[in-house]
Structures are given as structure tokens and as C-alpha cells.
Amino acid sequence: MNKIETSVDEHFEVVQAPQIVSAELATSDVGLIDFARKAGKNIFSVIPDATRTQNYLRGPANIHYVCDPEMITELLAGVGRNFPKSQFTRNVIGPAVGNGMILAEGEKWRAQRHRYAPLFAARNLPVLTSHFAATGDELADFFALANGEVDVADAAQEATLANISRVMFSGNEAVAKRDIRDGMRRFTDYISYMSLFDLMGLPKWLPRLKWLRSRKVITDVRKLTRDVIEKRQSKKNIEAEDFLDLLIEALETDQEDIETTIDNLLTFVAAGYETSANTIAWGLYLLAVFPDVQERIRQEILIASSDGPIKFEVLPQLPLLQAHVKETLRLYPAGALFARDATETTDINGITFKKGDVIMFPVYSLHRNELLWDKPDEYSIERFINKKYKRGQYIPFGDGPRICIGAQYAETEIMVLLASVLRKVSFTLTEHPVAPPNLTFTMRPGGPIILNARRV
Numbered sequence: 423m424n425k426i427e428t429s430v431d432e433h434f435e436v437v438q439a440p441q442i443v444s445a446e447l448a449t450s451d452v453g454l455i456d457f458a459r460k461a462g463k464n465i466f467s468v469i470p471d472a473t474r475t476q477n478y479l480r481g482p483a484n485i486h487y488v489c490d491p492e493m494i495t496e497l498l499a500g501v502g503r504n505f506p507k508s509q510f511t512r513n514v515i516g517p518a519v520g521n522g523m524i525l526a527e528g529e530k531w532r533a534q535r536h537r538y539a540p541l542f543a544a545r546n547l548p549v550l551t552s553h554f555a556a557t558g559d560e561l562a563d564f565f566a567l568a569n570g571e572v573d574v575a576d577a578a579q580e581a582t583l584a585n586i587s588r589v590m591f592s593g594n595e596a597v598a599k600r601d602i603r604d605g606m607r608r609f610t611d612y613i614s615y616m617s618l619f620d621l622m623g624l625p626k627w628l629p630r631l632k633w634l635r636s637r638k639v640i641t642d643v644r645k646l647t648r649d650v651i652e653k654r655q656s657k658k659n660i661e662a663e664d665f666l667d668l669l670i671e672a673l674e675t676d677q678e679d680i681e682t683t684i685d686n687l688l689t690f691v692a693a694g695y696e697t698s699a700n701t702i703a704w705g706l707y708l709l710a711v712f713p714d715v716q717e718r719i720r721q722e723i724l725i726a727s728s729d730g731p732i733k734f735e736v737l738p739q740l741p742l743l744q745a746h747v748k749e750t751l752r753l754y755p756a757g758a759l760f761a762r763d764a765t766e767t768t769d770i771n772g773i774t775f776k777k778g779d780v781i782m783f784p785v786y787s788l789h790r791n792e793l794l795w796d797k798p799d800e801y802s803i804e805r806f807i808n809k810k811y812k813r814g815q816y817i818p819f820g821d822g823p824r825i826c827i828g829a830q831y832a833e834t835e836i837m838v839l840l841a842s843v844l845r846k847v848s849f850t851l852t853e854h855p856v857a858p859p860n861l862t863f864t865m866r867p868g869g870p871i872i873l874n875a876r877r878v
């Protein structure tokens with residue numbers, strides 16, 4: 423985590439409007455050639471802006487964009503519940519996460535989901551919370567010591583990686599934590615680099631830009647993961663102590679092959695590290711824009727737990743913080759777009775999805791859709807205080823059988839890290855502009871998010 427050197431440009435006029443940054447969606451039709459060129463850098467630039475004002479839109483080729491809660495629920499949890507993950511997702515992240523849970527289908531997926539569900543069960547959350555609280559205190563100390571400008575996006579990534587090291591590879595001295603973290607960072611950077619030819623379902627023989635990049639990153643990280651598993655197998659804990667022990671149990675008792683175990687470990691890293699980190703970074707950014715809410719939340723945390731590690735039992739006493747996390751995930755959903763391929767022709771609410779069509783769920787647009795939300799681009803935690811929304815309107819973690827298995831893990835992690843930090847440190851905006859979000863594999867901040875951190 424690096425402290426940012428302050429350099430104030432004398433010619434730069436400091437303007438701090440209480441407006442929040444939004445993604446730049448496509449305001450005009452995107453031709454096929456432009457589509458590939460633009461989306462390879464940022465998928466937002468090809469998602470039609472009209473997805474924020476309409477509930478259904480036909481895209482280029484065989485693509486549908488769905489922003490209607492009823493249709494979404496039907497597609498994810500009803501008639502379309504068994505539609506597979508789209509081929510483009512498979513092409514983009516397949517080389518990295520192989521047959522892990524995100525991409526597995528049918529019986530293979532069911533077996534994995536069943537096997538790993540206990541890892542994410544509610545009964546494990548108190549223990550996970552103690553790991554998250556240890557990282558939370560370190561993060562709070564880091565910000566307090568910085569006492570000036572810091573890149574909160576970078577710091578949040580370090581923190582969620584530290585959590586993954588603690589929870590998944592606890593006490594693994596054989597492989598240096600630094601190596602694990604560096605390997606995982608390079609790995610997630612690699613998979614974030616999308617090929618839009620994949621998105622468009624263009625023929626396999628067309629060269630993908632991604633192929634020009636070295637696959638060494640993947641081979642290295644797989645070797646590192648295999649080392650971690652083998653070292654732990656040779657020095658096993660009698661009682662399972664962390665995710666790695668449980669993964670090894672699956673390997674030994676269910677005869678899961680080691681390649682699938684590696685796939686799943688990498689799946690949990692790929693799906694769980696940047697997503698949580700970015701939510702924390704956007705959450706801190708929003709609180710810097712709205713200092714009054716920040717102060718209300720700080721008081722709530724101080725009343726519930728003024729000192730010592732944040733405990734799991736404290737979380738229900740933090741309804742304002744919880745509403746803030748929900749509102750952050752509405753405005754900046756890390757899984758801003760996901761997709762399915764229709765495997766049979768299906769009619770829903772007058773729309774025909776033909777066999778082979780690609781169904782896009784542009785979560786970002788759904789969460790800011792004018793037909794569904796009052797003042798959709800404005801931040802308000804009141805939206806999530808004693809309010810319920812119809813199913814399919816708010817889906818930061820998806821829905822149906824493929825709903826995020828890590829949702830509770832993530833919500834707990836984000837709450838604990840934010841609570842640990844906010845009671846010790848306050849955040850304000852700086853003159854450094856915050857870039858609009860960018861969408862590749864997940865939605866990321868378009869650059870550093872530099873805020874002023876001050877010990878409270």
C-alpha cells in the first residue's frame with residue numbers, strides 16, 4: 423500500500439461538486455468493428471445507454487439486454503434457470519478458472535456447489551469475521567498513519583488479498599505471503615483483460631488480442647497453487663482450520679482431481695478479491711462525497727463497538743452501515759454484467775429468446791434504471807432502510823441457483839473492514855479527480871481513488 427505523494431497543481435482549480443461518478447455507456451449505435459475495439463478496453467462503452475431508461479433492448483447480432491425484474495427473475499430462477507453461463511464468459515475466464523464452480527454446468531456444477539456450500543455457511547461467519555477484523559485493524563492503522571492522501575482502491579485490494587491469504591492459506595509458511603499476493607494480483611489482472619471477439623461469439627479462428635499476452639501468468643499461478651496444496655497435504659491439520667483444509671478434504675474424500683481443486687481455489691480468488699475490494703473503495707469514496715452520512719455511520723459504529731476487533735454479533739447493530747453497503751452495491755455493482763446462452767427457444771413477456779441467443783443482464787443499468795428507481799443516479803442510504811424491492815430489481819449477487827456463493831462472505835467482509843476503518847479514520851475528497859468505472863471481467867474504478875485520510 424503506497425502513500426501518494428501530494429502534488430498540488432497551482433493552475434488547477436479545485437472544484438468539489440457533490441456529484442458522484444457514473445459509467446459512460448454507449449449513447450449511439452456501436453458498429454461491429456467499433457464494438458470489438460471499444461469493448462476490449464471497457465464493456466460499458468458498448469452497453470447502450472438506453473438500458474437505463476428501457477426495460478428491454480435488442481443489441482447487435484444475437485444479444486438481448488434485459489432490465490425488467492420479472493423477466494430477469496424468470497430467466498435466472500424460473501424457466502431459464504438451467505441456461506448455461508454464456509460462451510463468451512467461458513472463453514474469457516475459462517483459461518484461468520478452468521472447470522471451477524463459476525463455469526461448471528450440470529451435475530459437475532451441482533456436485534461442486536454442494537461440496538463447497540459448507541465453506542460459505544452462516545455458521546462459519548463468526549470465525550471469518552475474526553480474520554476480517556484483524557485485517558480491518560491493520561487497514562485502519564495504515565490509513566491513520568498515512569494521515570494524508572491515499573489511494574483507497576489500492577489499499578482495499580491489499581486488504582481483501584490479506585483476507586484471502588488468512589482465510590484460504592492461513593499459516594502457510596512454505597509459500598511466502600508476498601508470492602501468493604503478487605501471483606494473485608497478476609492473475610486477476612490477466613483475466614480482467616477481455617477479448618471482445620469472445621463477447622460477440624465470433625469464430626474461434628479469429629485471433630484474440632488476449633492470446634498475444636503471455637499465458638505464463640496462468641501457468642505460474644497454477645504452479646504456486648499446486649505447491650500450496652501439496653505442502654499442506656504433507657503437513658495436514660487434524661481438524662480443518664481454513665478453506666484450504668476443506669478443499670483438501672474434498673480432494674481426498676470425494677476424489678476431486680487436483681486440477682479441479684486448483685480451479686476452485688483460483689475461482690474463489692478471482693471472484694472474491696477484486697469484487698469486495700472495489701466495493702470497499704467505492705464505499706469510502708461515497709462517504710467522502712457525503713461527509714454527513716459518514717459521520718452518522720461513524721457514530722453508529724462507535725456506539726456499537728468503540729474499541730477492540732469488530733465482532734460478528736455487532737454487525738446487526740449497524741443498520742446505517744448495512745444500508746450504505748447496499749447502496750454502494752446498487753450504484754457500483756462489481757458484477758456489473760453477466761450473461762447466459764439460451765439453450766432452447768423461450769418466450770417471456772412477449773419477447774422471444776431463440777436457441778443460441780446471448781442474454782445479457784446489465785446489472786449496472788438495472789440498478790440505475792429510471793423506470794425502477796427514484797433519482798437513480800443519486801446516492802441515498804434511505805433507500806435501504808426498512809424498504810423492500812421486488813425480486814429481480816436489485817441483484818448485485820445475481821439470483822437463482824447460480825447466485826453468488828460468496829455473498830454473505832463478501833457482505834460480512836465489507837462491513838467488518840469498513841467498520842474497523844471508519845471508527846478510527848475520516849475521509850474527504852482531494853483535488854485528484856475520480857475516474858468513471860471501467861468494466862472488464864468485473865467493474866473496477868477507472869484509476870486510483872485518492873482520498874484524504876485523517877485519524878479521528
Ligand code: HEM
Pocket residue numbers: 507523524525535689690691693694695697698701755756757760761817818819820821823824825826827828829831832
Ligand atoms: C461484493 C462482492 C461480490 C459480488 C458483487 C459478487 C457478484 C457475483 C455475481 C453477480 C455472481 C453471479 C454470476 C452469474 O450468475 O453469472 C457471482 C457468482 C459467484 N461468486 Fe460472487 N460476488 C462477490 C463476492 C464473492 C466472493 C467473496 C466469493 C468467494 C470467496 C465469490 C464467489 C463466487 C462464485 C464461486 C460464484 C459462482 C457461483 C455458481 O455459479 O454457482 N463471490 N458473484
